[in-house]
Amino acid sequence: MNTTTTVRYRPDQNNYPHPDTPRRNNMFHYYQQPGYRQAVDEEHRPDFPFVCTLEFTNHCNLKCAFCARQVMSRPLGCLDEDLLCRMMDEFAEHGAFVKVNGYGENLLHPQALDFIRRIKRTNGLYFTTNGMLIDDQAAACFVESDLDVLQVSFQGVDRESYESQRIGGSYDRLLANIDRLVGIRGDHPYPFIHLSTTILDETPEQIEAFIESAFEHGVDCVGVGRTDYDRVIAEMITEPKQKRRIDEFRSRQTLEKVPDHTYLYRYSDINWNGVVVTSFFDFNEFMPVGDMKTQTMREIWNHSPVLGAMRVLERRGVLSGVQEVLEALETLRQAGSAHNLPVFDTFYHAWKLGEKSYNT
Ligand SMILES: C[S@@+](CC[C@H](N)C(=O)[O-])C[C@H]1O[C@@H](n2cnc3c(N)ncnc32)[C@H](O)[C@@H]1O
Ligand code: SF4
Numbered sequence: 001m002n003t004t005t006t007v008r009y010r011p012d013q014n015n016y017p018h019p020d021t022p023r024r025n026n027m028f029h030y031y032q033q034p035g036y037r038q039a040v041d042e043e044h045r046p047d048f049p050f051v052c053t054l055e056f057t058n059h060c061n062l063k064c065a066f067c068a069r070q071v072m073s074r075p076l077g078c079l080d081e082d083l084l085c086r087m088m089d090e091f092a093e094h095g096a097f098v099k100v101n102g103y104g105e106n107l108l109h110p111q112a113l114d115f116i117r118r119i120k121r122t123n124g125l126y127f128t129t130n131g132m133l134i135d136d137q138a139a140a141c142f143v144e145s146d147l148d149v150l151q152v153s154f155q156g157v158d159r160e161s162y163e164s165q166r167i168g169g170s171y172d173r174l175l176a177n178i179d180r181l182v183g184i185r186g187d188h189p190y191p192f193i194h195l196s197t198t199i200l201d202e203t204p205e206q207i208e209a210f211i212e213s214a215f216e217h218g219v220d221c222v223g224v225g226r227t228d229y230d231r232v233i234a235e236m237i238t239e240p241k242q243k244r245r246i247d248e249f250r251s252r253q254t255l256e257k258v259p260d261h262t263y264l265y266r267y268s269d270i271n272w273n274g275v276v277v278t279s280f281f282d283f284n285e286f287m288p289v290g291d292m293k294t295q296t297m298r299e300i301w302n303h304s305p306v307l308g309a310m311r312v313l314e315r316r317g318v319l320s321g322v323q324e325v326l327e328a329l330e331t332l333r334q335a336g337s338a339h340n341l342p343v344f345d346t347f348y349h350a351w352k353l354g355e356k357s358y359n360t
Contacts, residue, residue, distance in 0.1 A: 006208070007211045007212060008208065008214075009204045009207040009208050009211065013224075013226075014066065014223055014225055015221055015222070015223050016211050016222045016223075016224070017220065017221045018215050018219070018220050018221065020024075021192075021220040021221070022189070023189055023190070023192045023218070023220045024189070024192065025148075025149055025192045025194065025221060026124055026149065026192070027097060027099075027124065027148060027149050029125045030050070030097050032125060032179055035050075036050050036266065037078075039262070039265045039266050040262045040265060041257070041265060041315070041357060042265070042315065044265065044275065045265040046265075046296055047298065047301070047302055048094040048096060048297065048301060049096060049267055049268040049282035049297065049301055050097065050099075050266045050267070051096060051097050051099050051104070051213060051266060051267045051268070052091050052096045052097075052098055052099070052142065052267075052268050052270065052297065052354075053089070053098075053099045053100075053101050053268065053269045053270065053280065054079065054084075054087075054098060054099070054100050054101075054102065054270050054271075055100075055101065055102025055103065055104060055106075055270065055272045056079050056101045056102070056104070056106040056108075056115060056272065057076075057077065057078045057079065057102075057104045057105070057106065057108050057109045057272050058072065058074070058076055058077070058101055058271070058272055059076050059077075059078070059104050059105065059106035059108050060103075060104045060105045060130075061105050061108060061130070062130055062132070062135070062166055062167065062168040062169050063130055063167045063168055064155070064165060064166050064169075064234065065164075065165045065166075065167060065229075065245055065246060065249055066137070066155075066165060066198075066227050066228070066229055066231070066246075066249065067103070067232070068103065068231045068232055068233070068281075068283040069103045069104070069283065069285075070232055070237065070242070071232060071233055071236035071237065071283070071285060072103055072150070072283050072284055074271075074284050076104075077272050077273055077275070078109050078110070078111075078272055079109065079115070079273075081111060081114075081115075083274055083292065083293060084115055084118065084119075085118065085130070085198075086117060086292075087270070087292055087297070088119060088122060088123070090247075090296055090297055090298070091122070091123055091297070092122035092123060092356045094298075095123070096123065097123065097124040097125075097126065098119050098124065098125050099121050099125075099126040099127075099128070100116075100119075100125065100126070100128060101128045101280065102269075102272070103283050104127065104146075104272075105129065105130050105132070105133065106127065106129055107129050107132075107133040107134070107138060108133070108247040110318060112138075113137065113138060113141040113159075114225045116141055116142070116145055116147060117141065117145045120145040120146060120147060124148050125147055125148050125149075126148060126149040126151065127142075127149070127150055127151065128151040128153065129150070129151070129152060129153070129192075129334050130152075130153050130166065130169060130174075130356060131152040131153065131177050131178065132169060132170070132173060132174065132177070134152075134177040134178075134180065134181055135177075135180075136180065136184065137243050139180055139181040139184040139185070139205065140184055142181065142185075142190070142191045143184055143190065143191070146189075146190040146191075147190055147191040148190060148191065148192065149191060149192045149193075149194055150181075150191040150192070150193050150194065150350050151194045151195075151196050151223075152174070152178060152193065152194070152195050152219075153166075153196050153197075154174070154195055154196065154197040154214075155169075155197060155198065155201065156197065156199060156200070157202045157206045157207055157209070157210035158171075158204060158206070158210065159171040161199075161200075161202065161290055162174070164236070165249065166349060175217060176218050178193070178195070178219065179217060179218070181193065182217065182218035182219075182307055192220045192221070193218070193219045193221075194219070194221045194222075194223055195214045195219040195221070195222050195223070196222075196223040196225070197210065197222070197223065197224055197225070197256070198224075198225040198226055198227040198228075198254040199224060199226060199227060199282075200226075200227055200249060200253055200254060201252045201253075201293045203253050205278045207224060211224070211265060212224070219245070226253070226254055226255035226256075227249070227253065227255065228255050228257075228281060229246055229249050229250035229253055230253075230255070231281070231283075232245070232246055234247075234337050245252060250351065253254070259292070261319050262280050262313045263278075263280075263313050264278070264279075264307070264310055265311075266316055267279070268297060268301060269282075269298070270292055271285065273293075274288040274291050274292035274293040275288050275290075275292075276288065276289050276291065276292060276297075276300050276304075277289060277293055278306070278307065278310050287306055287310075288306070289304040289306040289307045289310075290304050290307075291321055347350065
């Protein structure tokens with residue numbers, strides 16, 4: 001693929017597909033279906049999530065400065081094969097798209113490539129990686145299994161912004177691994193390679209140069225989002241040097257926070273141990289909504305009291321802001337366990353509904 005046009009960066013645009021890519025982003029097309037687009041409230045909620053997000057593992061080979069993994073204290077582990085197969089039997093029946101993400105590096109799972117092949121036998125798959133471990137074997141698996149979309153995560157726009165924030169990551173290795181994958185893929189239609197970065201205060205010129213250079217390496221699309229250093233809850237960082245580094249990056253943050261809780265009607269997030277959480281933002285299983293080891297997704301999605309309470313609160317417009325979430329967590333902590341209280345009341349008070357009264 002040669003670059004034929006000069007990309008113009010626009011702050012309101014997140015994705016820059018290569019103008020000449022012959023490949024299709026199947027996940028993007030899946031998002032265009034009317035049912036998905038309409039699923040923004042309880043009335044239009046499907047009876048099974050459109051997207052099931054899996055964490056293969058929460059072990060990681062990097063220590064990224066912006067990642068909530070730094071303050072994650074839940075046990076480390078790897079998704080079990082029997083559990084994956086059981087979940088896939090159910091997801092296959094419903095045609096859910098599978099997204100592999102979570103708080104770790106998914107290619108560190110010893111069975112990662114077998115799991116990719118298993119998921120691809122029946123379902124669409126979007127797979128996220130930091131790219132450090134894409135060797136010949138992994139690249140061949142992505143191509144032969146027709147992996148729909150491979151997201152490779154970058155940071156900032158150049159070597160300096162990448163290596164100062166993706167601590168332990170190698171810029172040269174990342175580019176070499178992308179080149180390797182592009183070479184092995186040849187003219188094959190899959191995987192669609194989405195290079196994703198998030199930025200702080202980089203200039204449009206820097207961003208444009210980054211996108212052009214990514215195209216020259218053969219990626220099909222570049223995503224440019226904003227880095228959110230508030231996800232690393234400041235009160236949970238105690239080491240002074242680490243705190244200073246995070247504060248410096250946070251002072252360059254340009255993210256505008258727009259509340260969006262549509263994930264409650266579209267997505268379900270499953271950790272490596274089968275525990276289902278309300279969203280990707282709950283890095284520590286503060287609010288488990290179910291457990292795939294003992295329940296089905298259909299049961300959790302439609303009958304979890306916690307998820308039900310979250311949806312009611314979303315409808316009332318009180319789910320926004322780190323502060324509210326922290327207060328809710330404190331309430332839960334003081335109560336000893338969320339399960340000791342009527343769940344809805346816990347959330348009701350925690351999110352300070354005030355005097356508003358609504359029909360639920
Ligand atoms: C948590 S990582 C897990 C997968 C893999 N380890 C990786 O880095 O791609 C998934 C994605 O979340 C993004 N992410 C994590 N913390 C973020 C933050 N504070 N702000 C913006 N994006 C973040 C990462 O850049 C990455 O693209
Ligand atoms: S962003 Fe990904 S690679 Fe970086 S620490 Fe978090 S999970 Fe690991």
